[in-house]
Amino acid sequence: MKAQTCLLLLTLLTLFSFSLQSVDKPIKYYPDFPEQKDSIQRICLLGDFMLLKDRGEINLSDNIEWWNGFVDVFSEKLQEKNYTLKKTVLTSIGMLADPELTLEDIEEKVVRKAPFYMNETVSADPEYKKALSSLYRKLDKHDSEKATLKIQPELLQKLGLSGFDTLFVVHQYGLVDGGGALGLVTPFASALNGSGIGHFFYIIDLRSGAVIWSYKNFIGGGAPWNMHKIVNSYAKVFVKSLPEKS
DSSP: OHHHHHHHHHHHHHHHOSOOOOTTOGGGTOTTHHHHGGGOOSEEEEEEEEEESSTTEEOHHHHHHHHHHHHHHHHHHHHHTTOOEEEEEEEEESTTSOTTOEEEETTTTEEEESSOEEOHHHHHOHHHHHHHHHHHHHHHHOOTTTOOOBOOHHHHHTTTOTTOSEEEEEEEEEEOOTTTTTOOOSHHHHHTTTOEEEEEEEEEETTTOBEEEEEEEEEESOOSOOHHHHHHHHHHHHHHTSOOOO
């Protein structure tokens, strides 16, 4: 249990250790986006969630339900700004987690190793899984304050995104553990009071491979939360930051 807890903490702290950019004004880091946005026509959304209510346990059905609720709100709010999602896919639950992390699936009563869920496309094709993991990790390490990021065309081609001109990627990772029972001791973890949720949103121009927009933020403390409200509120926050298309 001790080793498992350490891996969980490492996963969450790594995911939360991004540069805390001025997330309320991502336009500061993407000044060209107002000119790029009107070329966005056919959007594919890929998502990876790992939201835990309790240490050491995961409920896959809950994560899938939270994703579906997120997509409903996200799609509606995007439409209000003239962005239309053509395809939405929850690729995985825990793709960004440490591959040695294990959690108990509370529905099946079995211990699973990360990633805890992969859709049929990902699970059936090792090369697709490798490309997807590579993309997600490149985005996770991206610091918009320091450098622009371009994804290699070969990697994007492996994801079967022909027919789309733009890729949206959303990651939501977090732990809600009631009262900070994890015993976190690092300064960053202390700020989270033993719990927190990271919210990540990226836009990639598939023609150039460039990341043309990103939004990263976290909330900490205040557990227990209504996960539906938290996840859905960030569907609205993500869109609120976007300039409206013509």
